[in-house]
Amino acid sequence: MLEFLHPLTFILLLAPFLVAYLPLRYISRRSALRISFMEDIRSVQGNKEQSMGISRATLFQKLLLLLVWSLVVIALAKPQLIGEPIVKEISQREILVAVDLSGSMSTQDFKGKDGKNIDRLEAVKHVLSAFFEKRKGEKIGLILFGSAAFVQSPFTQDLDALNHLLSELQVGMAGPQTMIGDGIGLGVKMFREGNVTDRMLILMSDGDDTGSKIPPKTAAKLAAENDVKIYSIAMGDPKNAGEHPIDTETLKAIVSETKGKFYYAWNSEELVEIYDEIDKLTPKKVEELSYRPVRELYMYPLALGLLLMFLYTLGLMGKKEWGGRHE
Known part of the structure; x- marks a missing residue:
């Protein structure tokens, strides 16, 4: 039988959704130069265009982060496999x-x-x-x-x-x-x-x-x-x-x-x-x-989350290296 030692930990699954709706945007109070001919500057830069500021995450990245976070929360809840009672x-x-x-x-x-x-x-x-x-x-x-x-x-x-x-x-x-x-x-x-x-x-x-x-x-x-x-x-x-x-x-x-x-x-x-x-x-x-044998399972979701992050990071590094060769 599968049980969780800390079931209240699953409340943390709501954290990503709460963060998305919290007013956490950074507003700069410094003066800024507004350029009306930005399109002309981009056309001159060509392939050397550099994006400044914060890039938005893709849907895949959001789903990946949500999955990894869920696996971490499951590990924190400490799942256990409880065996049959031994008397x-x-x-x-x-x-x-x-x-x-x-x-x-x-x-x-x-x-x-x-x-x-x-x-x-x-x-x-x-x-x-x-x-x-x-x-x-x-x-x-x-x-x-x-x-x-x-x-x-x-x-x-x-x-x-x-x-x-x-x-x-x-x-x-x-x-x-x-x-x-x-x-x-x-x-x-x-x-x-x-x-x-x-x-x-x-x-x-x-x-x-x-x-x-x-x-x-x-x-x-x-x-x-x-x-x-x-x-x-x-x-x-x-x-x-x-x-x-x-x-x-x-x-x-x-x-x-x-x-x-x-x-x-x-x-x-x-x-x-x-x-x-x-x-x-x-x-x-x-x-x-009487006691029931307990087998700890928290390491499995934790290991899966780390593996997903490792594979994603490995994919980004390969993509950058491939893009650098084309340049």
């Missing part, structure tokens, strides 16, 4: 997923979609991948913890890169232990560096903390002070009392400090339902930024 959604929520990579996550007590047993980490990877695909426009970060906690991905909207990093996770790559408190502490630090107030931490673990530098309950209190809600998901069969049983008490204590919620998940379908419920509990807050 960008900016999420006002940050989601941080903390995944346990300790040795206990290799326990195959999780039911896959086909009913076969898979390890806990494999179940996490399948469900998180689908979860990320539904989070377009949101900022998601990924923390991994085992014997130590580290940031696998800072908050990003590049979900393809996030899924690629998720697919490369392996049990034990962060060490065999389970440092839940350290993972929560690192998550709180990441939230502090942002400016979003809606902060959600999804903690996926068997809850068996094995000696964090920051006790899980202390880390949870720190999260609560920074307005971070923790949703903990206990991975695996709650009836499992083998080598790596699920420590539900620790995970429940963490969420109680932050007014979050605790979930059990021991099959893929239930884990999907848990993520849907979390999304309903904390609906995504989105701020829409």
